[in-house]
Amino acid sequence: MxxxxxxxxxxxxxxxxxxxxxxxxxxxxxxxxxxxxxxxxxxxxxxxxxxxxxxxxxxxxxxxxxxxxxxxxxxxxxxxxxxxxxxxxxxxxxxxxxxxxxxxxxxxxxxxxxxxxxxxxxNNPDGLIKASNKMYLQYFPEQVRPQTVITRSIADVQAFYRDQNHRIILKPLKGSGGKNVFLIDKKDNKNLKQIVEAICRDGFAIAQEYLPAAKKGDIRLFLMDGEPLTKNGKVAAIQRVQQAGEIRSNIHQGGTAKPANMNKAMQGIVEAVGPLLRKDGMFLVGLDLVGDKLMEINVFSPGGLIHANEFHQEDFIEEVITAVEQKVKNYVPNP
The missing domain is CATH 3.40.50.20 (Rossmann fold)
Known part of the structure; x- marks a missing residue:
């Protein structure tokens, strides 16, 4: 091909x-x-x-x-x-x-x-347009999402901050790689307005509940056609752990990675989000998970699969290309 x-x-x-x-x-x-x-x-x-x-x-x-x-x-x-x-x-x-x-x-x-x-x-370009920013997360079942406000209003963010016991995550609606992600708590609340204003220069701000499990980092889980990417019973997943004093676990932001294994919470999230990802034509995606919550869905160029290969001693890349070959073989263009 x-x-x-x-x-x-x-x-x-x-x-x-x-x-x-x-x-x-x-x-x-x-x-x-x-x-x-x-x-x-x-x-x-x-x-x-x-x-x-x-x-x-x-x-x-x-x-x-x-x-x-x-x-x-x-x-x-x-x-x-x-x-x-x-x-x-x-x-x-x-x-x-x-x-x-x-x-x-x-x-x-x-x-x-x-x-x-x-x-x-x-991935399917019509689906990618729908998933072009973090608003896509709101299409999935409420039980797998953190509580969230998406707004350009500082008053909305302040109200959410109070409701969340003065501890929230702030980030831009459009963005990737952990850029402009902030943890706001009581010691930082004096900067809340300035941070929201800075984020909103480029669009909307997302305020999310802070999940205590985030202290242990997050898990990047790869899905292929809405199912976990697996080989020989092993799942393509890595745990990303942030540096001391850092809230972002992205590897290119200084985070480190180690192997992660499938658990009941992860399986529940997959069952909740997999059907819509398949319907939207999301062939290969990366889910960012904290505890039993889905924080982000990376649909454009999810990275970390090389790390998954190394940690699990399995060639997941091989599995992906095999699946692409099969897709081409069975592909029937829309009339």
Missing amino acids: TITFVVNQVRKESAGFTTTALALEAHKRGHTVYYVGVGDLVYLPDGSVGGHCRKMPDREFRSLRTFLEAIVEVEKKLVSAVKWDVMWLRNDPAVDMEKRPWAQDAGVLYGQLVGQQGTLVL
């Missing part, structure tokens, strides 16, 4: 990204692999969509690093999406929010056109 990975900017990809591991696994299996940045997508005069792509050289690679170095050095060439079997949207719109706002929606908008032309698009 021919698989095209859409990323924010090819030259800013990393050997540690899950996307790199997925692309290398596809290449190892003999598939044609393209990389394209969202800024290199194009609508062509014949009515089709394409991109100025980098094609992976037809040779073996010893590591993720050498694989990525090779793709970055390839000269871009215009390729029509008619030649693609899969367009995989792995760009994170939140990364482009400040410096490249024009790029935020480009992937899903082009993805919709590519899907209409008969190519399999992962």
Whole structure:
């Protein structure tokens, strides 16, 4: 098959990204692999969509690093999406929010056109538009969500802060990677107004109840087609633990990771959210869990799968590409 990975900017990809591991696994299996940045997508005069792509050289690679170095050095060439079997949207719109706002929606908008032309698009771009910010969490059953207020009103946040015994989490409605996430308690309440104002410069603020279990970090659980990603009875899940004095457990924010195993609370959350994720065409997602609550759903480019491979000594990346191959084999475009 021919698989095209859409990323924010090819030259800013990393050997540690899950996307790199997925692309290398596809290449190892003999598939044609393209990389394209969202800024290199194009609508062509014949009515089709394409991109100025980098094609992976037809040779073996010893590591993720050498694989990525090779793709970055390839000269871009215009390729029509008619030649693609899969367009995989792995760009994170939140990364482009400040410096490249024009790029935020480009992937899903082009993805919709590519899907209409008969190519399999992962994750489903219509579903991604619905899930384009943290409001998506509110579509899921109340029992698995933390109590939440989404607003631009400082008065709303202050009232919620009082109702939550003066301890809440504040973060932007749009964003990723733990950026602009704050824990507000009694010692910080004098800064509450300024923090809300700063967050609301770019949109709405989310105020969430603080979960004491968050002191132990969170769990990133990978789902594929609404079910836990598994291999040989092991589940692709990692526990991320924050640094001392830090509330964010994101690995690139200094958090550390260790293996996590499935438990009853996690299974209950999966059963609650899996059906809608399947309906919305969310092929591969990462759930961020604290205790028995779902904090976030990462639908664009969930990372950490390489860590899951290492901790559990299983190749979950292999399972994902096998599933993509099966999807292509069974894919019937909408008329």
